[in-house]
Amino acid sequence: MTEPIIKxxxxxxxxxxxxxxxxxDFDVKPGEKVTIIGPSGSGKSTVLRILMTLEEISSGIIHVxxxxxxxxxxxxSLKPASExxxxxxxxxxxxVFQQFNLFPHMSVMRNITEAPVNVLKLPKAxxxxxAEQLLKMVGLTEHAHKFxxxxxxxxxxxxxIARALAMRPKIMLFxxxxxxxxxxxxxxxxxxxxxxxxxxxxTMLLVTHEMRFAREVSDRICFFDxxxxxxxxxxxxxxxxxxxxxxxxxxxxxxxx
Amino acid sequence: xxxxxxxxxxxGELAFAISIxxxxxxGLLVTIEASIAGFAVAMVLGLIFAVLKGAPSRFISWPATFxxxxxxxxxxxxxxxxxYYVLADHGVILPAFLTxxxxxxxxxxxxxxxxxxxxxxxxxxxQSEAARALDFSPLHTFTHIILPQAIPxxxxxxxxxxxxxxxxxxxxxxxxxxxxxxxxxIIGDQTFDYMVPLTMVGGIYLILTIVCSGxxxxxxxxxxxxxxxxx
Numbered sequence: 001m002t003e004p005i006i007k008x009x010x011x012x013x014x015x016x017x018x019x020x021x022x023x024x025d026f027d028v029k030p031g032e033k034v035t036i037i038g039p040s041g042s043g044k045s046t047v048l049r050i051l052m053t054l055e056e057i058s059s060g061i062i063h064v065x066x067x068x069x070x071x072x073x074x075x076x077s078l079k080p081a082s083e084x085x086x087x088x089x090x091x092x093x094x095x096v097f098q099q100f101n102l103f104p105h106m107s108v109m110r111n112i113t114e115a116p117v118n119v120l121k122l123p124k125a126x127x128x129x130x131a132e133q134l135l136k137m138v139g140l141t142e143h144a145h146k147f148x149x150x151x152x153x154x155x156x157x158x159x160x161i162a163r164a165l166a167m168r169p170k171i172m173l174f175x176x177x178x179x180x181x182x183x184x185x186x187x188x189x190x191x192x193x194x195x196x197x198x199x200x201x202x203t204m205l206l207v208t209h210e211m212r213f214a215r216e217v218s219d220r221i222c223f224f225d226x227x228x229x230x231x232x233x234x235x236x237x238x239x240x241x242x243x244x245x246x247x248x249x250x251x252x253x254x255x256x257x
Numbered sequence: 258x259x260x261x262x263x264x265x266x267x268x269g270e271l272a273f274a275i276s277i278x279x280x281x282x283x284g285l286l287v288t289i290e291a292s293i294a295g296f297a298v299a300m301v302l303g304l305i306f307a308v309l310k311g312a313p314s315r316f317i318s319w320p321a322t323f324x325x326x327x328x329x330x331x332x333x334x335x336x337x338x339x340x341y342y343v344l345a346d347h348g349v350i351l352p353a354f355l356t357x358x359x360x361x362x363x364x365x366x367x368x369x370x371x372x373x374x375x376x377x378x379x380x381x382x383x384q385s386e387a388a389r390a391l392d393f394s395p396l397h398t399f400t401h402i403i404l405p406q407a408i409p410x411x412x413x414x415x416x417x418x419x420x421x422x423x424x425x426x427x428x429x430x431x432x433x434x435x436x437x438x439x440x441x442x443i444i445g446d447q448t449f450d451y452m453v454p455l456t457m458v459g460g461i462y463l464i465l466t467i468v469c470s471g472x473x474x475x476x477x478x479x480x481x482x483x484x485x486x487x488x
Binding site: 052053054087090091093094095097099101102103104105106107110114115118119147148149163164167 | 381387402406483484487488
């Protein structure tokens, strides 16, 4: 049995009195492709945002790659993580955002090379080589010198994926990567994510409403409801024979809607 | 006569006006220099205050807020006299022109700090989240991601303050900086004709501010709204 690369233990996230994650226990194995589904407000995006250190947890503990994410061991006891520790932990993760969040004042090439050059201190030429390979992978070689505003939403999101991959993360987080796209552009982004899932041993955590896609690429589906995992299993189990009434209702609503 | 310039008071108002134009334009040069220097100080100091006011620690943000409020709510003339006379009493003797530019810059930094903050807050939150996800340092995020996107959004506001600074430059005449209005007043004192030089100062100011607004509009138009491009 391999050690999980991500391990949530009794993680609570609250905004004031509103509980978003309710003592969540959640494991992901290295290389596993996990899709989180669930109604809005169920805490699924919050899981990703907490992993990316964009939001703090209220209590509980998370381990990523064998080390506590939001804590640090000092003199044998766990203390809240320092910025230096968070920085180290963040380098293990990459994130793709619903709204792409490309830097609008930088060319596609610079969007991808900015972090490798400035954070990883890669030589410019090497960063460009890496970016060119990634652009080829996402099918945007021709667009390297364009600015984000000159690209379609689908193209922008593919740049977003390339930008995150350029940092060579162990874990990729996809936060509703196709929710902001026009329907005809969803396919091109899903194709990129799909081939990434098929060809790499990257650990992937995906929040999406694209059920057919989730079924194709995932090793496991987790159905979130009110800050907890209500049901999880292989795509077969969840989509063809869900045990929980709540899962059935949700899938019925999503698949018919 | 002033600085070797003479004027013609015996051939009517037009000839008088033409004869004093060169010396008024010399005064204009001082006005423009003081405006640009004052504006530069306001831009740099304003940015520093904007950063300090937005600092996560109250021990930094509150004093910064207090200081900028103080700069904004005390008259320019008081600040100017303070820098020129009080500091001189304590051995800090600054040239009049430098004192004037500093006073303008200090007063207006309180306003430009607010403009910077408005620009910074208008940058979508997703930008700093993406920067954090990519592990940029806070400094790199600010200088390369946030600021280039914040500034194009607030160019017109900065332009307004540049024009305001220009219109405040005559205040510097009280600490002996001889700018355009001061020159006109001396001419009036010597010729007993105030109307012509003062009217000309008004006219030149109007042209100056119109040109300046035009330049600001041009810069605003040319800068992409998405941010200052980093190639």
